[in-house]
Amino acid sequence: PLPDPKKPRTMHGTLIMKENSLKLVSSEQALKELGLNEHQLRFTCRVQFQDPHSDSDTLHRIYTHLKSVLKDYTIQHLPDGTVMVESIVIKVSSSAEDANAKVLLLSWSYQDEDLGSYLSSLLKKGLPT
Numbered sequence: 001p002l003p004d005p006k007k008p009r010t011m012h013g014t015l016i017m018k019e020n021s022l023k024l025v026s027s028e029q030a031l032k033e034l035g036l037n038e039h040q041l042r043f044t045c046r047v048q049f050q051d052p053h054s055d056s057d058t059l060h061r062i063y064t065h066l067k068s069v070l071k072d073y074t075i076q077h078l079p080d081g082t083v084m085v086e087s088i089v090i091k092v093s094s095s096a097e098d099a100n101a102k103v104l105l106l107s108w109s110y111q112d113e114d115l116g117s118y119l120s121s122l123l124k125k126g127l128p129t
Contacts, residue, residue, distance in 0.1 A: 003114040006072070040109060045120040047104040048095075051127065058102050059083060059092045061127050069122065073115070087112045088119060 014030035016023055031038055051058045063077040066085060076084045083090040088108040095101035104123055108116030 002070070003118055042107050042109055043113065043116055044105060044107045045116070047106065047120055047123045049102055049104075049124070049126045050100050051102045052100050055092045055094055055102070056081065058127075059090075062090060062092070062104075062123070065127055066119075085119060086115060088116050090119075090123075 012027055013024050014027055016025060016030055016033065025033070027038075030036075051061075053061065059081065060077065063075065063083045066073075066075050066083065070085060073085055078084060081091065086108075088106060091105045093103050093105075095103060106116060106120055106123070108119075
């Protein structure tokens with residue numbers, strides 16, 4: 001099923017133990033207090049399918065398809081040749097051996113794991129004709 005964009009997200013925070021006391025703070029505050037740099041965890045999935053169109057046309061078709069399926073999500077077709085759905089980045093390239101064989105790279109943050117998994121499953125089915 002399509003993830004609910006309005007579903008409340010799990011609260012994220014950090015429990016810090018200092019001088020025999022515990023306090024719950026935001027992740028940003030914990031990084032600042034502990035002098036640490038933030039690390040981003042991203043997932044990447046590779047999806048292959050056949051499409052006779054150019055890479056840019058295929059990307060536009062993906063954008064149009066996702067706009068029709070994901071009505072409550074922010075979807076952008078960026079000038080750098082990518083489509084973004086929330087934090088998910090989608091890029092298209094043709095296989096070196098077969099111009100009709102498209103390779104999609106989907107990359108998403110941990111926070112969008114449900115949506116990223118949904119999109120990879122959706123795009124594995126191909127695009128509507």
